[in-house]
Amino acid sequence: MTNCLPIMVQGTHSDAGKSLLVTALCRIFANKGLQTAPFKSQNMALNSYITMDGKEIGRAQGVQAEAARIQATTYMNPILIKPEGENRSQIVVHGKPFRTMQAGEYREAFYEYGKQLIKESFFKLATDYERIVIEGAGSPAEINLNERELVNMSVAAMTKAPVILVGDIDKGGVFASLVGTLQLLAPEDRQRIIGVVINKFRGDLALLQPGLHWFEDYTSLPVLGVIPFIDDLTIDAEDSLVLANYESGPNTAKALDIAVLHYPRIANFTDIDPLVLEHDCHVRFVKKRGELGTPDMIVLPGSKNTLEDLHYLWDNGLTEAIIELVEKAGTRVVGICGGYQMLGASVTDPSGIESMCSHMKGLNLIKYMTTTLTPHKRTVLVSGHVQLSGQTLLVDGYEIHMGRTERDSNGHGSHFIRLSDGEKDGFINEDEGIIGTYLHGIFANDEFRHTLLNNLCEKKGVPVAHDRCAYQSVREKSLSTLADVVETHLNMALIEQKMDEFSKG
Missing domain, CATH: 3.40.50.300 (P-loop containing nucleotide triphosphate hydrolases)
Structure with a gap:
């Protein structure tokens, strides 16, 4: 030395x-x-x-x-x-x-x-x-x-x-x-x-x-x-203490209102950082049903304890509120990792890997999809491409999860990402209103994020932004x-x- x-x-x-x-x-x-x-x-x-x-x-x-x-x-x-x-x-x-x-x-x-x-x-x-x-x-x-x-x-x-x-x-x-x-x-x-x-x-x-x-x-x-x-x-934060700096209520001064669910075991919330940088996006972290309002998009981020965080959402009435927004207002929902697992019909933990709770009903926004937690932890850098708004977009990111997610072929919709190794990941429905993926860092892909947000702008009838940021350059x-x-x-x-x-x- x-x-x-x-x-x-x-x-x-x-x-x-x-x-x-x-x-x-x-x-x-x-x-x-x-x-x-x-x-x-x-x-x-x-x-x-x-x-x-x-x-x-x-x-x-x-x-x-x-x-x-x-x-x-x-x-x-x-x-x-x-x-x-x-x-x-x-x-x-x-x-x-x-x-x-x-x-x-x-x-x-x-x-x-x-x-x-x-x-x-x-x-x-x-x-x-x-x-x-x-x-x-x-x-x-x-x-x-x-x-x-x-x-x-x-x-x-x-x-x-x-x-x-x-x-x-x-x-x-x-x-x-x-x-x-x-x-x-x-x-x-x-x-x-x-x-x-x-x-x-x-x-x-x-x-x-x-x-x-x-x-x-x-x-x-x-x-x-x-x-x-x-x-x-x-610069990516590591401590959830920084989340106290975010507002929880809507802000009508910006075109797009994005609500991120803040459950007790929220993980890898830095996935949201690229959205915060966009000048027309008001990103807020929501803990209670009364804070949810009528956002243009809801994000369910990662979780270190999916079942207990899902239990928290049911207890706080947030699951019912999200389902109602999807059905009546057409609100877009994006689930990442644990948030993706919550979108299915159920999550089970038979071996008590994360929780003493062995089974929880999901939001069932992705029908016929179930997740079982397993001892094996998948940690890997990945890349692939998605189909969104008629475009083929290259994406990359990383996976950290212990779940095995399966979906019955009776369900409508398709896989969200075709990975470069030939595997498939996630889910997207026909109108692209429900998206789920294990890919952390998905919003850091500029072309994907720009397309997603501009699609929201078109749907809402507000001006599309032509000056969105280049995330890695900003970092x-x-x-x-x-x-x-x-x-x-x-x-x-x-x-x-x-x-x-x-x-x-």
């Missing part, structure tokens, strides 16, 4: 900006011509990313690898925890399901094995890369967990990495959260902190200067940077903008100096 210099980013709490700062540093180092990789030892997230070899890691690490202009591997996130229910999660090790465990069992029985996995993964990366940007999780000051944690200061010590502590000023109380975190750290952990970053700042920096001076005098630590709030970044521009802004406001010289000092000490 003689030529590899690590740096770690930890936060005062979840959603402080760790992932974005790691993403920025990956692009900044890559721009300097340094071979750079992200690393997160243990990630708890329901938004996944599929590597080229068909393995599942946290979405943030996949995006960070893209920022570093490299291919993502499971060494960058060897342990992925996917919550399935209260106090129960699926543990994914090097991209494949390991087993479902209770929180206490994971903490006691998995700890030593997890620590070895993390060590091996990091040192494998260290042989191939010059810089490794490590992301922590939550807060390093969770004193009830620190004895056997696998993602914050234990990783900093294992990798001999200096640590940047990030606080979010947009939520308020940033100095209290930074100082409180520092005071709760053990002395040896406190010595790893090389400085702090204040994130999401709005307003006049001169008004903040007295606080910055006070903090540096009080803690003897430098403020490495104050990062301004950056509007309109298109790449966001990565460059993020890196440029962060580099401008961050003391990179001091950070690199400290990285060098730690490597020698």
